[in-house]
Amino acid sequence: MFKILKIILISTTIILFTLEFGYTNEKKIKIGLLVPMSGEKNELGQSIIKSTKLALKDIGTNDIEIYPKDTGQDPNQTLQSAIDLKRLGVEIVIGPVFFKNVKYLNEVDDIIFLSLTNKTESLPSNVISSGVNSISQLNAIKKFTELNELKKTILLTPDLNYKEEIKRAIKKSKLKISKHYIYNIEPTKLTQRIEEITNYKIRKQNLADEIKRIELSDIDEEIKKRKVEKLNRKYTIGNVSFDSLIISDFDESLKSVITSFLYTDVSPKDKYFITLNQWFDESLLSEKNIQPLYYPSINKENLESFENKFTESYNEKPNHLSLLSYDLIGLIYYLSLKTDLSDTQQLFKKENSFKGKIGVFDIKNNQINHRLNFYQIHNGDLKKIF
Numbered sequence: 001m002f003k004i005l006k007i008i009l010i011s012t013t014i015i016l017f018t019l020e021f022g023y024t025n026e027k028k029i030k031i032g033l034l035v036p037m038s039g040e041k042n043e044l045g046q047s048i049i050k051s052t053k054l055a056l057k058d059i060g061t062n063d064i065e066i067y068p069k070d071t072g073q074d075p076n077q078t079l080q081s082a083i084d085l086k087r088l089g090v091e092i093v094i095g096p097v098f099f100k101n102v103k104y105l106n107e108v109d110d111i112i113f114l115s116l117t118n119k120t121e122s123l124p125s126n127v128i129s130s131g132v133n134s135i136s137q138l139n140a141i142k143k144f145t146e147l148n149e150l151k152k153t154i155l156l157t158p159d160l161n162y163k164e165e166i167k168r169a170i171k172k173s174k175l176k177i178s179k180h181y182i183y184n185i186e187p188t189k190l191t192q193r194i195e196e197i198t199n200y201k202i203r204k205q206n207l208a209d210e211i212k213r214i215e216l217s218d219i220d221e222e223i224k225k226r227k228v229e230k231l232n233r234k235y236t237i238g239n240v241s242f243d244s245l246i247i248s249d250f251d252e253s254l255k256s257v258i259t260s261f262l263y264t265d266v267s268p269k270d271k272y273f274i275t276l277n278q279w280f281d282e283s284l285l286s287e288k289n290i291q292p293l294y295y296p297s298i299n300k301e302n303l304e305s306f307e308n309k310f311t312e313s314y315n316e317k318p319n320h321l322s323l324l325s326y327d328l329i330g331l332i333y334y335l336s337l338k339t340d341l342s343d344t345q346q347l348f349k350k351e352n353s354f355k356g357k358i359g360v361f362d363i364k365n366n367q368i369n370h371r372l373n374f375y376q377i378h379n380g381d382l383k384k385i386f
Helices: 002-020 039-059 075-087 134-147 163-173 187-198 200-215 221-232 251-263 300-314 320-338
Strands: 029-035 064-070 092-094 112-115 127-129 153-158 179-183 244-247 272-275 293-297 352-355 360-364 367-371 373-378 381-384
Touching: 029 039, 029 075, 029 320, 039 064, 039 300, 039 320, 064 075, 064 320, 092 320, 127 367, 134 163, 134 272, 134 293, 134 367, 134 373, 153 163, 163 179, 179 187, 187 200, 187 251, 200 221, 244 251, 251 272, 300 320, 320 352
Parallel strands: 029 064, 029 092, 092 112, 112 127, 153 179, 153 244, 244 272, 272 293
Antiparallel strands: 293 373, 352 360, 360 367, 373 381
8 A cells, every 4th residue: 555655656746747847858958048248237147047057956957958158249249149059059049138139140040039028029030029028918907907897098108119019019919998198208298298188277277167157156155165165175177088097117207107197186096007017116115196006017926936046046136037037948848848849930839838937928829928917006015916
C-alpha cells in the first residue's frame, strides 16, 4: 500500500512539473537576450539578465542556455548583435527592450524576437510585442465598463506618438466609447480642451442665469436668500454627456488632466475616472482629490513576490520589465514542449495560453496579449476589483 501511494505521489509531482515547465529536452534551448548592456540603460539590462537567471534556477533545468548581447545606442548595433546570436545558433530572442531598436531586425532570418516594448504596430514581421500593450489594457477596461454597465464612456489621448496605437487598440478590443478626444498637453490648451469637453462655460452661465432668475423672482425674501446661498456654493449647473472617462496618460500629465476636470466641476466622485496601466505608481495614492481612480495592471501580489525573490537573490530591486523577461523564459520553455522552436514562422501563430507570474499570456496570430487585473485607488488605498 505504501509503495502504491509513493508511486502516485511521484507521478503527481511529475505531472505538476510538466504542466508548469514540461519534460526535459535533449537538445539545448538557446535563448538570446538583446538588452542594453552599456550606456545609461545598462542597469535595466543587467536587471533583465539577472531575472532570466532567476527563472532558470526556478525552472530547475539545464536544457536552456542564455546568450546576452548588447543592443547599444542605436538599431544598427542591435542588428549586429542579432546577427551574432544567429551565428551562435539562437532561434528565439528576448528583446530588444525599446521600440527604436527593432528597426532592422527583419534582416535577420529564422529568428523570432520577443520585444519587451508594448507597441504592437509597425513592427518587423519577426518581432512580437510582449509588453503590456494597449489592446490588453483596453480589454480589461472593457470588462470593467461592462460590469458597471457604463454606457457613455469617453476616451482622452494626448497628442503624442502613441495616439494611433490607441485608435487601433479601440477597434481590436471592441471597446464601446461615445467619443475619442485628442488633447494638447500644454497647460493652457489642455484646460481649454477640457472646458470644451465638459461644456464648462455653458454650465457656468447656467448657474449665473439661475441665480439671477431667483434674485428677480417674487418668492419670499428669506427663501430667496437661502436658495441663492445654496447656488453660490456651486460652480456650475447641468450635467455632462458622459458617465465615465478613460485618460490614456501617465505621471504628472495624467494628474494635470484630472485636475482640469476638477476645475470644470467634474469629479471622480460623480463619474468613473479610468486610466491605463500605472505600474502601481505610489504617488497616486497620496492625491486623494483625484480619487477614486481605476486602472488595469498586472497582478500586484505576483509582482511583489517576484520583487522579494529578486531582492533576496541580488540585494537590489528589479525593474518591472524584469518580471516580464522572467516569465518569457518560462513561456519559451513551455512552447518548446509543444512545438519545434526552429519553426519560427508558426511558433506564435497557434492559439495558446500560458500562466506566468505577470498573469496569463494569450498567444494567437503572432500576437501576445495579457489578461490583466483591475485596481481602484480610493481614500489613499489600493484595492483589486478583479
